[in-house]
Amino acid sequence: MLRSTFLTTLAAGIALGASTVAALAGPLMDRINAGETVRLGFANEVPWAYPGENNAPLGFVNAYVLGVLHEMGHDNIEPVVTDWGGLIPGLQASRFDLITGGMYILGSRCENVTFSEPMAKVSDAFIVKTGNPEGISTYTDFVAKNATMVTGAGFNTVEAALKEGVPEAQIMQVPGPTEILAAVKAGRAAAGAVTFFTAQELAKNSGGEIEVTDPGALPDWTQNWVGIGFRDEDADFVAAFNEAQAKYLGSPEMLAAVAEYGYDEKVLPGEESTEWVCANR
Missing domain, CATH: 3.40.190.10 (Periplasmic binding protein-like II)
Known part of the structure; x- marks a missing residue:
């Protein structure tokens, strides 16, 4: 009887722990764990991010994001093309999972979007x-x-x-x-x-x-800094993205992937953090 009670309590504890872990996962990780695509939202903004044949994600921001996602082990990608003005509303409405369109990190946008750490500094x-x-x-x-x-x-x-x-x-x-x-x-x-x-x-x-x-x-x-935009509830994925980005940003592999679009070492973002940019732009 005592052993049975212990096993029941242990099972309940494991179930509670599992549900707690699940609760910490944002909707994007839930999609990935269910085998669904990571949906990239972007507009037709050459050379930043734009659609090719069959909406293939072209442009240096798309090339960059694909590299970071590959570093994370995520290659099941779906492009979603919209007008620029529809990017933030589309993200908030869960029509896609992240904004790759080359979006400046601005204080006004930081109120509605969680940005990755900067991936470029541009004029x-x-x-x-x-x-x-x-x-x-x-x-x-x-x-x-x-x-x-x-x-x-x-x-x-x-x-x-x-x-x-x-x-x-x-x-x-x-x-x-x-x-x-x-x-x-x-x-x-x-x-x-x-x-x-x-x-x-x-x-x-x-x-x-x-x-x-x-x-x-x-x-x-x-002068502005560019980040990748996510929903606030996907903070777990953003943290993992930033970790992978830190390894990929500025690497020979990354610079080779974006070179055809005009991105080079001069565009690297420097030391400013997203927190600083949100407060100062």
Whole structure:
């Protein structure tokens, strides 16, 4: 009788321990343990993250994330493509499991997304018509010249322009880079505000109609860090991702995987932590 009671108590304790461990796992680990895919959410943002044939995840952020996930032992991947403005809402609605789209870590976003430690540090720039006829180099130029700026809905450049005093009425928001380029080429906006990577790509494909302004003309606070976005409840997975990232970031294998997209040692994020970036951006 005593032995039976002991075994019953032991079994109950094991069951309680197992349920406690299960409770600590977030929904992404639950999906993985059930044999389901890790769903990558991204928009069409060349060269950051964009779809190839059959939505294959291309771009340097996708290549990077695939490398980190492989380091973790996760290769069952499913790409999910959406508009930029749908990335954070889609993550919160569990339509995908992480954002690989090349998202800046901003204080306003940190309220809704748990970011990995930074994987890149990058600048913004403007695309302008060749010769820069409106003379746009900084956000304050839009104010001085009463000029229109075009950028993407949900882009960090909206916040930056408002911070620099650009009236909301002078900020045209469109779905993404294709529409930004079209607005500048058509003269509907004096300049388009995008990341330096995106600006270079747009200028390269503009047939000589577009050039890129000097990102060094912008204030230091417009330098930004890029992270991978997760749901808050997946903190267990984020911790494991950060551990694998620490081994992979800057490695010869990683740099080889992203080289074709223009990422090199100059883009490495440095020593700043996500906690610091959330507090200072």
